[in-house]
Amino acid sequence: MGYVFQVFTSPDRRRRGVARELIRHIEEHLTREGAVLSYALIFEDNLPPMRLVEGHGYRLHRSLVMPMLLVYQPMDLPPRGQVRPAASEDLDDAARLLNETWQGFELYEPASADGLAGFIRRTPAYDLDDLLVLEHRGEIVACLGVWDWSRITRITVEALTAKLRVMGWLLNLARLFRPMSRLPGPGETLSQWCLTPIGFREVEDLAVLLRYVNNQALSSGAGQVFCVCEKDHPLLEGTKGFFRTDVLVHLYVKALQEGVSLGDGAVFVDGIDL
Numbered sequence: 001m002g003y004v005f006q007v008f009t010s011p012d013r014r015r016r017g018v019a020r021e022l023i024r025h026i027e028e029h030l031t032r033e034g035a036v037l038s039y040a041l042i043f044e045d046n047l048p049p050m051r052l053v054e055g056h057g058y059r060l061h062r063s064l065v066m067p068m069l070l071v072y073q074p075m076d077l078p079p080r081g082q083v084r085p086a087a088s089e090d091l092d093d094a095a096r097l098l099n100e101t102w103q104g105f106e107l108y109e110p111a112s113a114d115g116l117a118g119f120i121r122r123t124p125a126y127d128l129d130d131l132l133v134l135e136h137r138g139e140i141v142a143c144l145g146v147w148d149w150s151r152i153t154r155i156t157v158e159a160l161t162a163k164l165r166v167m168g169w170l171l172n173l174a175r176l177f178r179p180m181s182r183l184p185g186p187g188e189t190l191s192q193w194c195l196t197p198i199g200f201r202e203v204e205d206l207a208v209l210l211r212y213v214n215n216q217a218l219s220s221g222a223g224q225v226f227c228v229c230e231k232d233h234p235l236l237e238g239t240k241g242f243f244r245t246d247v248l249v250h251l252y253v254k255a256l257q258e259g260v261s262l263g264d265g266a267v268f269v270d271g272i273d274l
Contacts, residue, residue: 019052024056026038040058041251043249043250064228064230066226066247067244068224068226068247071214076211080205081136081141086133087128090140091117102199119197124151125147132146145197147195157184190224195225
């Protein structure tokens, strides 16, 4: 697989074929490296990159959802075990949970203890303490990694979509009567946490970890926590009780060899890809 990621063109050089030339070079490189498929992830309403990749033969394969949990108040933890940072000896159990959660999903690469250790080593601003586990009666029943984007990149809001503007107005109105979250406005810097990896057997166990992360984010000043999944994935049930806003993430795919295609099954996309 190849992944086309973060195509930017200077404003004064747009509509001159610069991005098209970049995509052409990327595809030539991917083909030389043996990739048979290439994909891109594009947020809803971002029309210029949609037109760009469609002009290069990419086709919309699936629209996923990025549930964004807005952090604004502490949450109680159900009594379902102990939450703690993972230790190296937990990685085997965590890998098994991940494989049970995502087995059979397109684009999912099976996890292993060594693979998780390598992921932790090579990911900037991420270490073993950022992988949380829920232990119940001596068994790891859920795991959840937390990646603090503000430690590696700064994202400043330039504008809000019409949907988010309406949502912000409604939140401001509701805040007159009860504690409520708020959306960042133009000129504000986002403080976001990405959830990766995510593994669980029971939704109730995942919900404990999500609530624990909410409280951590609140004490650290983070405003949003997010991941990426199918629109009907069970992990969304674990977000009950949160104020959640969903953003569509479009998955575009192109075959780099004849006769190759992505299957029609559910798709796994790691939040780190964003």
